[in-house]
Amino acid sequence: xxxxxxxxxxxxxxxxxxxxxxxxxxxxxxxxxxxxxxxxxxxxxxxxxxxxxxxxxxxxxxxxxxxxxxxxxxxxxxxxxxxxxxxxxxxxxxxxxxxxxxxxxxxxxxxxxxxxxxxxxxxxxxxxxxxxxxxxxxxxxxxxxxxxxxxxxxxxxxxxxxxxxxxxxxxxxxxxxxxxxxxxxxxxxxxxxxxxxxxxx
Amino acid sequence: xxxxxxxxxxxxxxxxxxxxxxxxxxxxxxxxxxxxxxxxxxxxxxxxxxxxxxxxxxxxxxxxxxxxxxxxxxxxxxxxxxxxxxxxxxxxxxxxxxxxxxxxxxxxxxxxxxxxxxxxxxxxxxxxxxxxxxxxxxxxxxxxxxxxxxxxxxxxxxxxxxxxxxxxxxxxxxxxxxxxxxxxxxxxxxxxxxxxxxxxxxxxxxxxxxxxxxxxxxxxxxxxxxxxxxxxxxxxxxxxxxxxxxxxxxxxxxxxxxxxxxxxxxxxxxxxxxxxxxxxxxxxxxxxxxxxxxxxxxxxxxxxxxxxxxxxxxxxxxxxxxxxxxxxxxxxxxxxxxxxxxxxxxxxxxxxxxxxxxxxxxxxxxxxxxxxxxxxxxxxxxxxxxxxxxxxxxxxxxxxxxxxxxxxxxxxxxxxxxxxxxxxx
Numbered sequence: 001x002x003x004x005x006x007x008x009x010x011x012x013x014x015x016x017x018x019x020x021x022x023x024x025x026x027x028x029x030x031x032x033x034x035x036x037x038x039x040x041x042x043x044x045x046x047x048x049x050x051x052x053x054x055x056x057x058x059x060x061x062x063x064x065x066x067x068x069x070x071x072x073x074x075x076x077x078x079x080x081x082x083x084x085x086x087x088x089x090x091x092x093x094x095x096x097x098x099x100x101x102x103x104x105x106x107x108x109x110x111x112x113x114x115x116x117x118x119x120x121x122x123x124x125x126x127x128x129x130x131x132x133x134x135x136x137x138x139x140x141x142x143x144x145x146x147x148x149x150x151x152x153x154x155x156x157x158x159x160x161x162x163x164x165x166x167x168x169x170x171x172x173x174x175x176x177x178x179x180x181x182x183x184x185x186x187x188x189x190x191x192x193x194x195x196x197x198x199x200x201x
Numbered sequence: 202x203x204x205x206x207x208x209x210x211x212x213x214x215x216x217x218x219x220x221x222x223x224x225x226x227x228x229x230x231x232x233x234x235x236x237x238x239x240x241x242x243x244x245x246x247x248x249x250x251x252x253x254x255x256x257x258x259x260x261x262x263x264x265x266x267x268x269x270x271x272x273x274x275x276x277x278x279x280x281x282x283x284x285x286x287x288x289x290x291x292x293x294x295x296x297x298x299x300x301x302x303x304x305x306x307x308x309x310x311x312x313x314x315x316x317x318x319x320x321x322x323x324x325x326x327x328x329x330x331x332x333x334x335x336x337x338x339x340x341x342x343x344x345x346x347x348x349x350x351x352x353x354x355x356x357x358x359x360x361x362x363x364x365x366x367x368x369x370x371x372x373x374x375x376x377x378x379x380x381x382x383x384x385x386x387x388x389x390x391x392x393x394x395x396x397x398x399x400x401x402x403x404x405x406x407x408x409x410x411x412x413x414x415x416x417x418x419x420x421x422x423x424x425x426x427x428x429x430x431x432x433x434x435x436x437x438x439x440x441x442x443x444x445x446x447x448x449x450x451x452x453x454x455x456x457x458x459x460x461x462x463x464x465x466x467x468x469x470x471x472x473x474x475x476x477x478x479x480x481x482x483x484x485x486x487x488x489x490x491x492x493x494x495x496x497x498x499x500x501x502x503x504x505x506x507x508x509x510x511x512x513x514x515x516x517x518x519x520x521x522x523x524x525x526x527x528x529x530x531x532x533x534x535x536x537x538x539x540x541x542x543x544x545x546x547x548x549x550x551x552x553x554x555x556x557x558x559x560x561x562x563x564x565x566x567x568x569x570x571x572x573x574x575x576x577x578x579x580x581x582x583x584x585x586x587x588x589x590x591x592x593x594x595x596x597x598x599x600x601x602x603x604x605x606x607x608x609x610x611x612x613x614x615x616x617x618x619x620x621x622x623x624x625x626x
Contacts, residue, residue: 037230039373045230120507120539155229168240175238175367182239189232 026066028056030198050075052194056087065090079126081109097141105133121167129159147201154194162186235372242363249358257340262300265620273589274314295592295603296615313412318435324360325351347440415455416476422450441477452493463494470526485529495545504540520567535571542585549609553583575610598623
């Protein structure tokens with residue numbers, strides 16, 4: 001909740017300060033809920049609802065296409081990843097102030113926001129992984145024509161890892177990292193559907 | 202004016218995409234693979250008759266894999282390879298120890314040497330080797346069934362031992378997905394006796410030994426008892442008796458006809474003035490922790506440490522006044538980082554601080570040990586120390602290392618025997 005609140009404030013501040021600017025550069029800020037399905041211990045699927053925030057900053061390479069660098073924050077059950085990716089956005093004029101929006105994000109999400117927890121006996125840490133995220137949406141100009149709004153739906157395939165090790169003594173054995181007597185590795189591929197509201201400026 | 206149909210087409214494409222997303226994505230759930238890899242002691246049943254029939258081979262020198270206990274005898278180092286045997290090294294030049302040969306002894310964990318006779322356990326038996334010529338070692342005697350606690354069925358000569366093994370288990374469940382992944386129940390079945398006895402104990406003469414010799418008798422501790430052997434006739438050990446000590450027995454240290462026995466709950470003092478019949482004098486109790494002990498005429502130095510096998514412990518050095526052996530008194534407790542083995546030479550105490558390094562102290566005034574720290578070698582991760590006649594032997598992450606300690610305030614590294622799987626600290 002704290003992250004959501006802070007990001008909302010950040011969203012408002014950036015929007016307000018950059019609203020009036022127009023250049024070959026483009027900026028997109030988006031946020032919204034993400035949905036996925038997690039298999040439980042009895043093989044049933046439960047829906048998870050998380051949060052996604054991202055900014056895409058780049059340049060228009062022509063009137064319909066733009067490329068940029070994406071930075072963001074995505075929450076997942078129990079942890080948060082920070083995507084760093086290349087983003088491509090295309091638009092397709094429809095009529096009036098409306099445009100069909102499509103794009104692709106490709107990169108890596110880092111787990112640097114998660115602390116490595118270390119005590120005398122255990123060590124727990126997360127690692128990020130690759131992300132691929134095609135998206136489609138709708139972009140429309142605001143009445144003031146200073147910036148555009150967007151609504152998009154994205155599929156995001158995100159790799160991530162969680163490790164929990166039990167510290168151990170004695171000689172090292174092949175198959176375990178040095179210093180551990182047990183380790184649990186969870187590898188995740190999160191398949192999320194993200195609906196985002198955003199602005200272009 | 203005729204309306205263009207193209208925008209309508211675009212909108213239909215958009216709506217189609219949205220519909221496809223909503224229809225297909227719900228079937229696309231998160232993929233989770235959970236892989237749990239853990240070290241376990243797998244029970245292995247052996248027929249002791251088969252073990253005895255196999256030849257005890259003296260093999261050429263081979264690299265050290267995972268050293269256990271170390272014993273200094275004359276110019277030689279005897280280094281146990283837990284459950285496998287004993288390496289013999291020529292240490293006449295501590296700057297360059299040379300491996301000579303390897304005695305293949307299945308089930309060996311402990312050793313001691315008395316008048317050119319090496320005592321080594323082999324599961325339930327005690328073996329005696331004549332090592333008067335280390336290049337031509339002979340098995341002199343096998344005393345059978347003296348460590349009978351390992352028998353699972355004595356009538357069938359079946360013993361129970363444990364094999365250090367890596368196991369894995371897989372699942373597709375995300376642990377505690379509604380919050381931070383929960384901690385799992387540790388499934389290690391590691392028998393503390395095997396780990397503390399084999400992997401963490403490093404030698405006669407050191408503070409973590411389980412075999413010791415005094416007054417013509419061999420004393421051996423296991424998890425809960427003290428075994429007494431008459432070795433006045435060095436090549437013919439006679440098993441005299443077992444003395445029940447309780448549980449959690451870890452180390453034994455002899456000093457002036459006394460036996461100081463470290464357990465996870467305290468330190469026992471036994472009077473061994475009648476070496477064949479040690480009598481309990483007192484016990485100094487402390488909270489559960491792993492604790493080797495060394496002593497001089499007036500004081501006992503006990504390290505207490507926390508660790509995977511002693512999880513409720515504290516990390517402290519306790520100094521006990523033992524002038525009245527029937528009532529040892531705590532003089533002072535010093536906080537430490539993670540003390541393991543220790544060694545005392547004259548007024549100098551060398552203390553292995555596990556992954557934190559190696560410390561040396563002047564302990565001539567036991568009330569100011571903390572202010573009399575001489576050195577703290579943080580790079581020397583260590584678990585046990587033996588102050589030998591030629592060198593200070595340190596067992597740790599770098600293998601078996603030797604230091605010149607003629608200047609106690611400044612250790613000089615002489616050599617390190619590399620091992621394939623160094624102890625993890």
